[in-house]
Each structure stands twice: as structure tokens, then as C-alpha cells.
Amino acid sequence: MRERPSSRLLVVDPEGRLLLFKFVHLAGALEGQQFWATPGGGLDPGESYEAAACREMFEETGIRIDHPGPEIAQRAVIFTLVDGEEVSADERYFLVRVGSAAISAMHWTELERAAIAAQRWWRRDELAATADQVFPEDIVEMLTRAGVW
DSSP states (O other), rough: OEEEEEEEEEEEEEESOOOEEEEOOOSGGGTTTTEOSSSEEEEEOOHHHHHHHHHHHHHHHHHOOOOOOOEEEEEEEEEETSSEEEEEEEEEEEEEESSSSSOTTTTTTTTHHHHEEEEEEEEEEEEEEEOEESSSHHHHHHHTTOOOO
């Protein structure tokens, strides 16, 4: 099984809300699945977790950052990619505080455009109460431990 190191972004706006994307898979190995998840993705060859976090932040939100902020969590998880490949992911979670809730999808890949159906800024109580699938499952606790909520 291929290892897939990745940087995940816990993007928090001035109101203390967390940005999540809703992924809806209409075809491929994940057809029928839908869930909310943080921005972020796999590292490019030779890329550090911090550099990948900065790149992913720009690609997925349109916001340029020089440093991703503190790494507040790490998780190891096995999951299936859109193409059906099963990977072992080493996910690092970075806390990124932004000055505005304005984001752009201008730099999304075709795959992101096909899979991301919505974006939403969540308050703690909304996220804790949702019946929707959210990844990582312990995201509320993760942000609480980090002192964000």
C-alpha cells in the first residue's frame, strides 16, 4: 500500500468558524459517498508538510500564506482515493487563521471541481450537532484541544 503524506488545513475566520468543503462523488470508486472535509491534500515529491500546506491553501482557497501556522494534530488513516487506490495517509493538521471568510475556487483542479459541491464556514455548535459525515471525525475535539473553540 502506498504511503500518502498530506497536509490538512484547519482554516478559521475572524468569527471563529471553520471552513469545510462538501465532497459529493457522482462516479468512480467513491460513487454515492458524500462528506465534509478540510481543505488540503497530498505532498508533491520533495515537498515539506509546511510547503504543501501553503500550496494547498492557495490552490483551494485562493489565499496566499507564507507559513501555515502551527501543526496542531496528526493522524494516520487508510482510505480509498477517487481512482480506487487504497493509501495509508499520514495527515498533518495546520491551524490557519484568516482575516476574511472570502475564498476563491479559481485554482481548483478538474477533480476538485467535479467533487466539491459546497463550501461552508461552521461554528462549533453547528459542527458538533450535524448528522452529516465529517472527516476527521474528531475535528471538534481537535480544535477544542488546540484552544480554538
